Amino acid sequence: MILSIESSCDDSAIAITEIATKKLIFHKKISQEIEHSVYGGVVPELAARLHAEALPKILEDCKPYFKTLKAVAVTSSPGLTVTLIEGVVMAKAISIALNIPIIGVNHLVGHIYSLFIEKEAIFPLTVLLVSGGHTQVMEVKSLDNIKTVAKSMDDSFGESFDKVAKMMHLGYPGGPLIQELAKDGDRKKYNFTVPLHQSPLIAFSYSGLKNSVRLAVEKAEESDYKDIAASFEHIATAHIIQKLKRYFKEATPKNFAIVGGASANLYLREQIEKLLALYGAKLLLSELKYCSDNAAMIGRVALEMYKKEMFSSLDELKVCPKSVI
Ligand code: ATP
Ligand code: FE
Secondary structure, three states: OEEEEEOOOOEEEEEEEOOOOOOEEEEEEEEOHHHHHOOOOOOHHHHHHHHHHHHHHHHHHHHHHHHHOOEEEEEEEOOOHHHHHHHHHHHHHHHHHHOOOEEEEEHHHHHHHHHHOOOOOOOOEEEEEEOOOOEEEEEEEEOOEEEEEEEEOOOOHHHHHHHHHHHOOOOOOHHHHHHHHHOOOOOOOOOOOOOOOOOOOOOEOOHHHHHHHHHHHHHOOHHHHHHHHHHHHHHHHHHHHHHHHHHHHHOOOOEEEEEOHHHHOHHHHHHHHHHHHHHOOEEEEOOHHHOOOOOHHHHHHHHHHHHOOOOEOOOOOOOOOOOOO
8 A cells, every 4th residue: 555645735635545456545634724714825834834733643543554555655846845845754754664665746747646546547638737826738648748738827727716715805715715706796797808818829827817806806895796706707717718729729639637626616617518518528527525635646646656666765855846747
């Protein structure tokens, strides 16, 4: 079995995955959403402190499996340096104590493999990652053949939801809160501009839209917030659809997946489903509980890396806040 640890942002999670069957034997996550909610976003130092409390608590429940562990895996990039360190230090200690190899996993590859928890992987696959830190399209042929074909030039899709929620004093994380508010709103009431709509670039940008929403919020009454939320969600999604359409002209996928915390967004799912129907492409989604950060997806990647003996030495394994993908 492989024990995997995730602490790249505000979720402390540990999973245990059986190597031969891919079965998830154990998975526990302690989220810090309530603690960060008052600040309208993740406070790195607070997050690190909470990981230092939560991870050992979860690890205690893993004790019965210690004898069966063949490797320990941990998210080592990308994420917040101070929170990644919490997981990596714990993984190194486990590796030393149990004399088992250590595997450093890229969190974004983890989000891709969240599609395949307890399942076989399907490639080739075009993946849209929409999360708190990333908005990018990747062509995935295998574990070590991932090409990013489009990414955000500034804020991410999920982050823009968090910031709009903060402007409206709704709390954190903003995605589910804005989605809920938008349900009863008029998507056409606010005519925000679709980012980069005149640009031939296949890239994303959310900072301009965020600022337009800020101006609208400043002028609005609280009763208008639902229409602002609905119009914002509509334009944020329309931007993705426009760029995907452009990209599909060059490369139409057979299999298309949406992953990452914001892939839980129902309006985005609906619009992408409509788009894919035009091309006869199949939509793959992670189970809702594995869209946001979790250690099961890190364990699923670690299975592949274990088979290929992609181990790190204790000296080599360092945290890196930016991703190389
Ligand atoms: P990254 O994976 O890029 O390092 P992260 O791990 O912080 O970032 P995730 O946990 O994958 O991000 O996703 C969290 C983000 O998803 C938050 O920004 C949150 O607001 C957003 N999100 C969650 N649910 C929804 C939703 N229904 N609609 C829109 N956004 C959502
Ligand atoms: Fe994530």
